[in-house]
Amino acid sequence: MKRVVVGLSGGVDSSVAAYLLKEQGYEVIGLFMKNWHDDSVTISNECPWLEDSNDAMIVAEKLGIPFQTVDLSEQYKERIVDYMFNEYEQGRTPNPDVLCNREIKFDVFMKIALDLGADYVATGHYCRKEVTEVNGEPVYRLMAGIDGNKDQSYFLCQLSQEQLAKALFPVGELTKPEVRQIAAENELITADKKDSQGLCFIGKVRLPEFLQQKLQPKEGVIVEVTAEEVLQKQQEKQQIIKDDVLANKAAKLSYSPEDGKVVGKHQGAHYFTIGQRKGLGVGGTVEPLFVIGTNVEDNVIYTGQGKDHPGLYREALFIREHELHWVREDLALKEGETMEVLARIRYRQPLQKARLHRVESGLYVEFEQPQSAITEGQFAAFYLEDELIGSGVIS
Known part of the structure; x- marks a missing residue:
């Protein structure tokens, strides 16, 4: 009997993953990861991780599998939260969920699981793993989940062969409705639980408030740039980067306040991301404004009207x-x-x-x-x- 440690998150997907593995004859252990201590930045008044760990424990009891909680908040802060702050400070927009899989679930958590004598680590991700042979060696393939609407392979895009070798994705062959049905048929408490919409394992977080812990608000201007001005700049860029077609296509435009008109104020360029529409607080335009550029050094946000604006x-x-x-x-x-x-x-x-x-x-x-x-x-x-x-x- 191979031993599998399942990351039980308190959601329906990981609950059904644990159930399926038990049905397949694995020795299953449920582990809940506690990744966050600071409840001041979560949206809900109740403590989401407490509720989740409770649900995970009830599922483990129902399935008759051992269960424990591991506190990874120190590693999470170091590897994910500090990285996030650093990226936002530089005007980049990180993806904490991709990092959480690479750094926490399939690294820190996986090491704990292997120390418990596990052969594999399983999660409730909607993706599949296949194995092929290259030059006589096994090579692991990360495949999209069967449910096109829920495919989560993207979130695992940073995994290595070593990590994939030890990973199992039991719900990858199922659709979300099928997963909910299995949970309901087996009276798992998570059967109707809504999917979490937050940072990986932190719960629902208000991002600006979360970022304000480290990145101080500072007032700057919102500049609107017309489509004509952008097209002009694109032509100028082609003149500058003549010889390298790819570099030209990939280079982003740089703007200055003189390129447009000031239409509003913001509380910090590092809180905004390209393509963002909400939270600008500027009205009176024919079409909604979208962020087409940010400059964290000068603390200026550049915007354009409409989702077809060439600056996007x-x-x-x-x-x-x-x-x-x-x-x-x-x-x-x-x-x-x-x-x-x-x-x-x-x-x-x-x-x-x-x-x-x-x-x-x-x-x-x-x-x-x-x-x-x-x-x-x-x-x-x-x-x-x-x-x-x-x-x-x-x-």
Whole structure:
């Protein structure tokens, strides 16, 4: 009997994952990760992690599996929260869920599980793992979940072969309604529980308040830039970066306050991200304003009217060498090589046709169609059909 430690989060997906593994004959242990102590920045008055750990414990009792809570809040603060603050401070927008999987669930948590004698670690992610052979060695494939609406492979885009080797994803072959049905049939308390919409394992957090713990509010201006001004700037950029077509497509425009008119004030450029529409507090425009650029040094936000504003769109992005990651190391491109892939720059975005170009300093991802709100600090993930083969931080 192989031993599996399941990360029981107190949600329906991990509850059903534990149930399925037990049915398959594994020896199952449930572990709840406590990753946060500061309740002052969570939205709900009740303590979300307490409620979640309670639900996880009740599920474990129902399934007759051992259960314990592990406190990883110190590592979480160090590896996720501090990183987040640092990224926001630099005007980038991090993805804590991708990092949480790489740094916490499949690293710190996985080590604890292996110390408990586990053969595998399981989570409630909607994705699948397959194994193939390359040169006589097993190679693990990270596949999209069967439920296209819930596929969570993107969140695991930074996992390594070593991590995948020890991972199990029991609900990846199911749809969300099927998972809820299994939970209901087996009278699991989490059957109708709503999906959590918060930072990985912290619960619901008000991001501006969360960031204000470290990043002080400071007033700056909101500048509106017209579509014509952006098109003019794009032409100028082409003149400057003449010889390198890819660099030109990937380079973002830089704005100055003279490029537009001041339409409002904000409390800190580092609280805003490209493509953001809510929270600007500026009315009276024909179409809603979207953030098309931020400058944290000068504390200025640049905006444009409407979701089709040219300032929102770019045809390519760049990933620096040290921020490039191959899940399938055997498919890693060498300098000068290209590859046709499907790519996404955020969770839930439909896959887009793209071509990878490997250069000495990193990797260009060139899209067939221009993409809206390519955002520094987020992860771009690339797929061959429904296999996720690599990813990197958008620079």
